[in-house]
Amino acid sequence: MSITAFLRPIAGLLVLGLSVASLPAAGQLLTEKQAYTHGDTLRGTMTPERTWWNLLHYHLQVRVNPTDSTFSGQNTIKYRVVRASQVMQIDLQSPMTLIRAEQDGQPLPIRTDGNAHFITLAKPQRPGRTETITVDYGGKPRVAKNAPWDGGVSWARDTDSTKSWFIATSCQGLGSSVWWPCKDHMYDEPDSMLISVTVPEPYMDVSNGQLRRVVTNADHTRTYDWAVVNPINNYGVNVNIAKYVTWNETYQGESGPLQLSFFALPKDEAAARVQFQQAKTMLRVFENWFGPYPFYKDGYKLVQVPYLGMEHQSSVTYGNKFRNGYLGRDLSRTGWGLRWDFIIVHESGHEWFANNITYKDIADMWIHESFTAYSENLYTEALFGKNAGAQYVIGTRVGIRNDRPIIGDYNVNSEGSGDMYYKGANMLHMIRQGVGNDEKWRQILRGLNKTFYHQTVTTQQIESYLIKQTGLPLKPLFDQYLRDARVPVLEYKITPEGVAYRFANCQKGFTTPIRLCLNDAGPRRIVTPSTTWQTLSQPNIKEVNVDADYYVLTKMVDL
Numbered sequence: 001m002s003i004t005a006f007l008r009p010i011a012g013l014l015v016l017g018l019s020v021a022s023l024p025a026a027g028q029l030l031t032e033k034q035a036y037t038h039g040d041t042l043r044g045t046m047t048p049e050r051t052w053w054n055l056l057h058y059h060l061q062v063r064v065n066p067t068d069s070t071f072s073g074q075n076t077i078k079y080r081v082v083r084a085s086q087v088m089q090i091d092l093q094s095p096m097t098l099i100r101a102e103q104d105g106q107p108l109p110i111r112t113d114g115n116a117h118f119i120t121l122a123k124p125q126r127p128g129r130t131e132t133i134t135v136d137y138g139g140k141p142r143v144a145k146n147a148p149w150d151g152g153v154s155w156a157r158d159t160d161s162t163k164s165w166f167i168a169t170s171c172q173g174l175g176s177s178v179w180w181p182c183k184d185h186m187y188d189e190p191d192s193m194l195i196s197v198t199v200p201e202p203y204m205d206v207s208n209g210q211l212r213r214v215v216t217n218a219d220h221t222r223t224y225d226w227a228v229v230n231p232i233n234n235y236g237v238n239v240n241i242a243k244y245v246t247w248n249e250t251y252q253g254e255s256g257p258l259q260l261s262f263f264a265l266p267k268d269e270a271a272a273r274v275q276f277q278q279a280k281t282m283l284r285v286f287e288n289w290f291g292p293y294p295f296y297k298d299g300y301k302l303v304q305v306p307y308l309g310m311e312h313q314s315s316v317t318y319g320n321k322f323r324n325g326y327l328g329r330d331l332s333r334t335g336w337g338l339r340w341d342f343i344i345v346h347e348s349g350h351e352w353f354a355n356n357i358t359y360k361d362i363a364d365m366w367i368h369e370s371f372t373a374y375s376e377n378l379y380t381e382a383l384f385g386k387n388a389g390a391q392y393v394i395g396t397r398v399g400i401r402n403d404r405p406i407i408g409d410y411n412v413n414s415e416g417s418g419d420m421y422y423k424g425a426n427m428l429h430m431i432r433q434g435v436g437n438d439e440k441w442r443q444i445l446r447g448l449n450k451t452f453y454h455q456t457v458t459t460q461q462i463e464s465y466l467i468k469q470t471g472l473p474l475k476p477l478f479d480q481y482l483r484d485a486r487v488p489v490l491e492y493k494i495t496p497e498g499v500a501y502r503f504a505n506c507q508k509g510f511t512t513p514i515r516l517c518l519n520d521a522g523p524r525r526i527v528t529p530s531t532t533w534q535t536l537s538q539p540n541i542k543e544v545n546v547d548a549d550y551y552v553l554t555k556m557v558d559l
Helices: 003-011 038-044 266-275 278-290 342-349 366-384 386-399 422-435 438-451 459-470 475-483
Strands: 053-065 070-081 087-091 097-103 110-113 116-120 130-139 152-157 165-170 192-200 204-206 210-216 221-228 240-242 245-253 256-264 300-304 316-318 357-359 455-457 489-495 498-504 514-518 524-527 534-537 544-546 553-556
Touching: 038 116, 097 110, 097 116, 192 204, 204 221, 245 266, 245 278, 256 266, 256 278, 278 300, 278 342, 278 366, 278 438, 300 342, 316 342, 342 366, 357 366, 366 386, 366 422, 366 459, 386 422, 422 438, 422 459, 422 475, 438 459, 459 475, 489 544, 498 514, 524 534, 544 553
Parallel strands: 053 192, 256 300, 300 316, 357 455, 489 553
Antiparallel strands: 053 070, 070 130, 087 116, 097 130, 110 116, 152 165, 165 240, 192 221, 204 240, 210 221, 245 256, 489 498, 498 534, 514 524, 514 544
16 A cells, blocks of 8 residues: 555644643743743844854863752853953853852953843953853752753652652753853854763762763762763753663764763663663664764763653763653554654754754754654654655654744744644655655765754755755745745646646745645646646546645645
8 A cells, every 4th residue: 555545634634733741852842932031132142242252162060969959060161262352141040140250360240131141351352362261150950840841950869769869951942051151052062071060979970972080079979070072062961860870882883883871770770771772773774864973982872861851962861761652652643653762763863963963043943853853754764664654754744733933033042833843854754755866865864964064053054955955946845834834735626627726825936846646546746836726637537635745735626
């Protein structure tokens, strides 16, 4: 049976929305704001106090005290002066406090405006020079309300008899400044980072990159030094604290041996050792489709946490209860989503789309989520065949709301609709149909990760790349599916001569190639409808459908 025949009813279905609890794990709640505040602008804009300096390196030192739920420490920020200026913006969210700032041993005045802190530098900042500033901070960071969507710090207890602490950070959308001071805007990443986390004995901290050393302190604490040697986005930085058991394996990948490290609670070790084996299959599939894993020097970690999971760079967090599917459910309702672990696959897919290729502005969050949701389709295809992958991505349309555009508002820290997941994935699936050559499509996806390797990007860059590499006129498709909430409807009329058709419920001038299915087992025809009527000559037509690989609704209208 063809994929078209099997899934035809879906093509004309007005789909329902997912509940908040069933959205894939990737940051704070995707909610529409009715009005923006001064604070939103300070958080979401590349302000003059941010753009005159370029991040080079963070050395974040943080002491975590579970008994009073406090974080305290220091961040040493190394930067290069791009143009002369004397005021630097550092972000740290209330109720955390920026206690002190100094440069070359000299204390500096701080003016606070909400969660933005403006530090006046005494030393002349000369273009081309490399400088360092140190900030001290402390307080009780916001407690995560519904991690990872509404994040902060999760203070949990192990469910075994020990009731040991189980602590983790998650902060996409909300911002990393919820628990540490930084330049909290996505456009600028440090080239490297050292994360030093001090925790009470006998707890372990797991953060990003490779563990360089563990220092035992006189006050019955230990400091874990994690070195990140690749650029890292701010929300990708994480702290995970528990009495972990850990083991290492090696994956022979496209760029050589890759160290895999796994961390689980002692009571879950046996289940984790089985479930976490899917990481190797994931790496094999995604390296084939997207190119080499982007962070070989930093390794790959899968870390158990007390929430669902998150794409922290080289330190992917996991809370899917060692079950296939999404907490045991299939978001596509086709059965294919129960054949693999959603969190291992989806969150690891973000290593290519989010951590390697990173949006500059959260309004372009679709770059992370559409490609990664689409990676679920490719993973299914690699394991179970092309029809299975197509069934999966088409099945996920049941979760599309069509409530608002996928691209959000710029410069105010505003993400677009949650449809960036599966509406975006189906848009990419449509583009693949237009390319019509699977090897070419694979090279385009690999080329994305090579062209924009370790970069922050805009929607315009990604659109331009896809238009150029596919050779297709994709701008109307991007405008319709990313910037408009409506799903195009193919209106058609059956006539004695054939079928007349046009697009409705869409932007003026919208056009894209689609495949028409004429009659139940009749011919398939590629046509390129527009918003004006066209006619396809074909006698004896009784039924018209759009091939289910295209996310377009159909409607028969009167002659």
